[in-house]
Amino acid sequence: xxxxxxxxxxxxxxxKFKANAAGNWYEETDLAWRMNEYDEFAVxxxxxxxxxxxxxxLTVLCIGSDRxxxxxxxxxxxxxxxxxxxxxxxxxxxxxxxxxxxxxxxxKDKGFDLIFTGMQSQDRGSAQVGVLIAEMLGIPSLxxxxxxxxxxGTVNAKRELEGGTRAKVSCSTPALVTCxxxxxxxxxxxxxxxxxxxxxxxxxxxxxxxxxxxxxxxTLQMAPPEKKGGGLVLEGDPADxxxxxxxxxxxxxxxxx
Amino acid sequence: xxxxxxxxxREGKLLGTSSELINFAAQLGAESxxxxxxxEGALPGYSGKLYLADVEQAGEFNPSLHxxxxxxxxxxxxxxxVVLPHSSYGWDLAPRIAMALKTAQISEVVEVKDGNxxxxxxxxxxxxxxxxxxxxxxxxxxxxxxxPAEDPSGxxxxxxxxxxxxxxxxxxxxxxxxxxxVDLSKAExxxxxxxxIGKPENLALIENLAKALKGEYGASRPVIDAEWAEHSRxxxxxxxxxxxxxxxxxxxxxxxxHLAGMKKSEFVLAINTDKDAPIGExxxxxxxxxxxxxxxxxxxxxxxx
Numbered sequence: 001x002x003x004x005x006x007x008x009x010x011x012x013x014x015x016k017f018k019a020n021a022a023g024n025w026y027e028e029t030d031l032a033w034r035m036n037e038y039d040e041f042a043v044x045x046x047x048x049x050x051x052x053x054x055x056x057x058l059t060v061l062c063i064g065s066d067r068x069x070x071x072x073x074x075x076x077x078x079x080x081x082x083x084x085x086x087x088x089x090x091x092x093x094x095x096x097x098x099x100x101x102x103x104x105x106x107x108k109d110k111g112f113d114l115i116f117t118g119m120q121s122q123d124r125g126s127a128q129v130g131v132l133i134a135e136m137l138g139i140p141s142l143x144x145x146x147x148x149x150x151x152x153g154t155v156n157a158k159r160e161l162e163g164g165t166r167a168k169v170s171c172s173t174p175a176l177v178t179c180x181x182x183x184x185x186x187x188x189x190x191x192x193x194x195x196x197x198x199x200x201x202x203x204x205x206x207x208x209x210x211x212x213x214x215x216x217x218x219t220l221q222m223a224p225p226e227k228k229g230g231g232l233v234l235e236g237d238p239a240d241x242x243x244x245x246x247x248x249x250x251x252x253x254x255x256x257x
Numbered sequence: 258x259x260x261x262x263x264x265x266x267r268e269g270k271l272l273g274t275s276s277e278l279i280n281f282a283a284q285l286g287a288e289s290x291x292x293x294x295x296x297e298g299a300l301p302g303y304s305g306k307l308y309l310a311d312v313e314q315a316g317e318f319n320p321s322l323h324x325x326x327x328x329x330x331x332x333x334x335x336x337x338x339v340v341l342p343h344s345s346y347g348w349d350l351a352p353r354i355a356m357a358l359k360t361a362q363i364s365e366v367v368e369v370k371d372g373n374x375x376x377x378x379x380x381x382x383x384x385x386x387x388x389x390x391x392x393x394x395x396x397x398x399x400x401x402x403x404x405p406a407e408d409p410s411g412x413x414x415x416x417x418x419x420x421x422x423x424x425x426x427x428x429x430x431x432x433x434x435x436x437x438x439v440d441l442s443k444a445e446x447x448x449x450x451x452x453x454i455g456k457p458e459n460l461a462l463i464e465n466l467a468k469a470l471k472g473e474y475g476a477s478r479p480v481i482d483a484e485w486a487e488h489s490r491x492x493x494x495x496x497x498x499x500x501x502x503x504x505x506x507x508x509x510x511x512x513x514x515h516l517a518g519m520k521k522s523e524f525v526l527a528i529n530t531d532k533d534a535p536i537g538e539x540x541x542x543x544x545x546x547x548x549x550x551x552x553x554x555x556x557x558x559x560x561x562x
Contacts, residue, residue: 164434216361
């Protein structure tokens with residue numbers, strides 16, 4: 001079986017963000033980078049599938065500057081077999097369509113039986129790339145999965161809907177699936193596997209060699225949300241804060257009545 | 258400008274998001290028509306053309322078939338914008354439409370500003386104003402961002418859409434969320450734990466504060482996914498929607514999916530080490546503090562009252 005896993009490197013979402021000088025993305029300096037959380041579930045599911053079927057080759061693909069190789073190495077240490085890095089220092093300027101075109105361009109003619117992606121990225125959050133890749137390749141896509149199983153060319157899965165309801169869905173491979181949080185429990189790479197990952201193939205190709213499609217969407221402005229005001233902000237010593245809070249709860253709510 | 262609104266229907270019911278679509282079109286001052294795979298027995302309050310495909314034949318979930326039917330309506334109506342809810346139905350269908358039409362898609366719109374659409378980035382910590390380079394756009398709307406003051410009324414002019422056979426995905430039915438042990442929707446006080454509690458042992462701090470306030474404890478999605486609390490405790494889009502008199506958000510940054518589940522609370526107290534956390538946007542009081550230090554003191558003082 002040939003399997004492709006598409007991952008993205010994103011900043012830790014607990015970081016403080018500010019707009020860059022051009023006002024078209026966030027400032028990338030002083031951020032801690034990690035694998036997009038949704039993609040961790042994608043990598044884990046692909047590795048579990050390989051463990052299930054035995055014979056499988058797992059390619060992990062990532063687009064971005066050289067910095068993203070660190071995240072790719074994590075995917076290799078989790079169990080992917082080879083890495084395909086599309087080197088692009090300005091990938092953040094590409095919209096979902098341009099990113100999906102690059103990936104579909106790579107995947108076409110490679111004969112992947114299954115493609116795993118996260119349901120969305122944590123920074124851009126468009127939830128488009130996975131479905132777009134599938135549409136470009138003309139294969140079915142199942143989105144927002146919280147359960148996945150595979151038997152003899154058929155995917156059986158559950159999509160997460162609002163209110164915690166799940167929809168049971170099925171399709172034949174080749175197919176693409178997008179992974180929701182909670183699909184599985186992503187493994188931590190072990191030290192031996194981290195060492196092994198260093199020897200795995202990781203090939204970089206400059207994006208310019210792949211004739212990328214133009215973006216259909218441009219960012220005019222990036223800024224923090226306007227503060228609506230009204231909310232009181234308290235700081236200080238815990239004991240003082242506790243007294244102030246009890247006073248506020250007495251005055252403004254019926255919780256202590 | 259002309260919009261085509263895509264309403265959604267699930268488990269035999271029209272979903273309330275159709276009113277948000279109508280309100281969004283009104284905010285743009287745009288004409289509209291609507292598309293629905295649904296039933297004549299459950300029509301939206303709407304005075305306009307409604308292209309209706311029979312759900313009995315088309316199925317509630319069959320994205321490639323729904324796409325084909327929607328594209329036929331697009332062909333007839335020639336809208337500049339196709340608008341869907343940013344929901345499990347909408348975010349699944351929208352890119353299929355965008356790809357077929359070779360148009361830009363703008364996901365999870367929260368606001369219209371100076372005629373441009375605004376979308377959230379980085380857990381709502383930033384907002385992005387975007388512009389499409391294509392003449393037509395596909396747009397999804399964040400749930401709750403365009404809720405009208407009152408539900409629209411009217412009777413739509415129904416135009417039936419022929420349903421062909423087809424589809425590359427088989428839909429095998431629904432599985433309801435497990436019956437919950439706790440009905441948070443009736444709680445008057447809820448104290449909720451977020452990722453910021455750091456480790457499962459700290460959940461006791463949340464439970465103790467909830468007890469001191471005679472309330473229930475809840476949690477945001479990361480805490481549930483990490484299995485630090487059971488699913489029935491989850492507040493948010495895929496958990497419970499709550500409206501207590503007091504909601505205490507501990508270590509919750511305020512992802513939109515969480516806010517959607519608790520923003521109707523009467524009074525929101527947030528405790529977070531990051532004073533820029535998005536939860537601060539809707540909190541009546543934001544305490545910038547380490548919950549591990551503050552909660553034991555607060556709980557003790559409350560118990561001594």
